[in-house]
Amino acid sequence: MSGNRSTLPDFIATHRFGDKWAVEYTDPTHLPPDKYVGLGVVSFASTVPDTDVDYPILPFTFEPVTAEGLGTTLKSLDDGPKHAGRATKLIRDQLTESLVRVGMLRPVVRLLMDHEIITAFPEILSRLTKHRYVIAVVDTSAVRSGAVSYLHHVLQDVVIWTVVPVFLMTEVQNKVKSLNDKWRKIEDGDDKGKLQQCDVLRNRPSVSCIAAELRQLHAWSPVELLTTPPELLGQPNVDRLIIESVKHLKRERGLHHGVYLVTGDKDMASVASLENVNTLFVGDPTLPTRISSLRYDSRQGAVWMSPIHALLWDLAQVFSTIRFRCLTDGDDRRVELQYYCASRDGFIASDLMEVAGV
Amino acid sequence: MKFEILQAKDKATVAHFTVHELSLLSFPDWKSSSVVEMPLNDFAAKCDTINLVDDASTPLTVAVRVRFYLPAPVADRMLCLATDNGADREKASSPTLTWNALLVAVVEEIKHNHVPNDQYIVRISE
Numbered sequence: 025m026s027g028n029r030s031t032l033p034d035f036i037a038t039h040r041f042g043d044k045w046a047v048e049y050t051d052p053t054h055l056p057p058d059k060y061v062g063l064g065v066v067s068f069a070s071t072v073p074d075t076d077v078d079y080p081i082l083p084f085t086f087e088p089v090t091a092e093g094l095g096t097t098l099k100s101l102d103d104g105p106k107h108a109g110r111a112t113k114l115i116r117d118q119l120t121e122s123l124v125r126v127g128m129l130r131p132v133v134r135l136l137m138d139h140e141i142i143t144a145f146p147e148i149l150s151r152l153t154k155h156r157y158v159i160a161v162v163d164t165s166a167v168r169s170g171a172v173s174y175l176h177h178v179l180q181d182v183v184i185w186t187v188v189p190v191f192l193m194t195e196v197q198n199k200v201k202s203l204n205d206k207w208r209k210i211e212d213g214d215d216k217g218k219l220q221q222c223d224v225l226r227n228r229p230s231v232s233c234i235a236a237e238l239r240q241l242h243a244w245s246p247v248e249l250l251t252t253p254p255e256l257l258g259q260p261n262v263d264r265l266i267i268e269s270v271k272h273l274k275r276e277r278g279l280h281h282g283v284y285l286v287t288g289d290k291d292m293a294s295v296a297s298l299e300n301v302n303t304l305f306v307g308d309p310t311l312p313t314r315i316s317s318l319r320y321d322s323r324q325g326a327v328w329m330s331p332i333h334a335l336l337w338d339l340a341q342v343f344s345t346i347r348f349r350c351l352t353d354g355d356d357r358r359v360e361l362q363y364y365c366a367s368r369d370g371f372i373a374s375d376l377m378e379v380a381g382v
Numbered sequence: 383m384k385f386e387i388l389q390a391k392d393k394a395t396v397a398h399f400t401v402h403e404l405s406l407l408s409f410p411d412w413k414s415s416s417v418v419e420m421p422l423n424d425f426a427a428k429c430d431t432i433n434l435v436d437d438a439s440t441p442l443t444v445a446v447r448v449r450f451y452l453p454a455p456v457a458d459r460m461l462c463l464a465t466d467n468g469a470d471r472e473k474a475s476s477p478t479l480t481w482n483a484l485l486v487a488v489v490e491e492i493k494h495n496h497v498p499n500d501q502y503i504v505r506i507s508e
Contacts, residue, residue, distance in 0.1 A: 032456055327446050
């Protein structure tokens with residue numbers, strides 16, 4: 025199936041979905057050729073007769089594949105019996121992360137400040153809005169999880185200044201090389217997909233999703249790249265480097281309020297708070313059995329809706345090739361999104377996919 | 383529909399908000415009541431199984447203005463392209479939702495904001 029190059033807005037505007045669809049993936053790094061693994065089922069609320077024109081995006085619910093179902097599929101592979109357990113957990117973890125990034129699942133948020141850990145979300149929002157601005161110094165886990173985008177959506181009345189330490193980009197660079205090497209070996213036929221290599225599902229988003237999040241943040245909000253202070257050059261521990269960078273930033277610019285380290289790492293959050301660095305921990309929730317694309321925000325009195333297109337786009341960034349297959353009897357429509365494609369031309373900064381449909 | 387969240391121990395109100403698109407009248411189990419009060423966990427369980435009005439004269443859905451969970455430029459570009467393809471921009475941002483789906487979204491918000499859930503009561507009224 026050869027596809028057309030597409031951006032996310034193009035994909036949304038040109039593809040309309042209703043009824044019931046299966047989401048499946050294939051990835052030659054750890055699956056045999058043409059082996060597709062189910063990730064879940066999407067059911068649209070097809071309540072409107074003229075959906076084709078006026079409603080390009082319909083609400084839907086997503087039922088992720090169960091651990092049992094996934095385990096059964098993966099165990100049937102050559103090295104499945106040995107690695108199915110690990111792969112199952114990894115796949116469901118990545119599904120959870122994707123659902124958080126596209127706004128269908130709320131992340132677990134904890135605010136560690138003034139020697140207390142605040143768990144009540146309304147209280148966290150109240151603290152974050154106190155100064156009408158938030159300076160968010162992010163680490164890789166925060167960018168990868170879409171934490172800053174989430175803050176932008178829930179804190180629309182607050183100015184959010186995102187500070188990205190430059191060494192975060194070094195981490196991305198290191199991962200790009202190993203991922204590209206692996207992909208090249210697969211393409212050249214020097215490596216065959218083995219489930220044992222499913223770790224690529226954890227590593228790929230550290231490049232693809234971080235690049236996507238940074239690209240989007242740059243497009244619509246203030247983002248600053250923070251160079252490493254000279255006295256910290258050579259510090260091998262990245263966690264220490266980021267904590268010291270926050271302290272340095274506050275000291276250098278005379279900032280006493282509104283500066284937060286944003287991380288998805290509990291240990292780093294704990295250590296930073298012990299050193300009086302206010303920290304926002306943003307973690308992944310448990311994966312429910314059924315998730316709606318609608319989210320109500322009582323503070324803003326708003327209904328948020330996540331398009332199915334954004335979910336498929338994000339999943340393709342993680343799983344490399346996503347197939348969306350209609351489950352209605354007699355309807356064999358399929359749409360396939362490919363992350364690795366000629367359109368992208370190898371640039372991780374490119375927000376293009378190859379989208380093919382029949 | 384007005385939602386009040388009370389502390390179970392002393393019934394003090396900790397939060398309240400109104401969702402204008404929802405009404406007690408839309409739900410058979412509640413349409414004869416002016417106020418319904420129940421523990422948050424029971425409320426969540428009830429919303430999972432609640433039946434909508436099944437009456438041909440009563441619409442089961444409501445058009446609700448939504449915000450798309452997308453980066454602002456992507457959402458804007460997407461709406462422009464949809465308009466070029468013949469969609470009405472206003473309608474594209476106001477899909478028709480079932481009351482049930484909207485109610486479930488509201489319940490999820492209450493559950494998320496009031497933890498542990500068993501220490502709270504929900505009171506709904508018109």
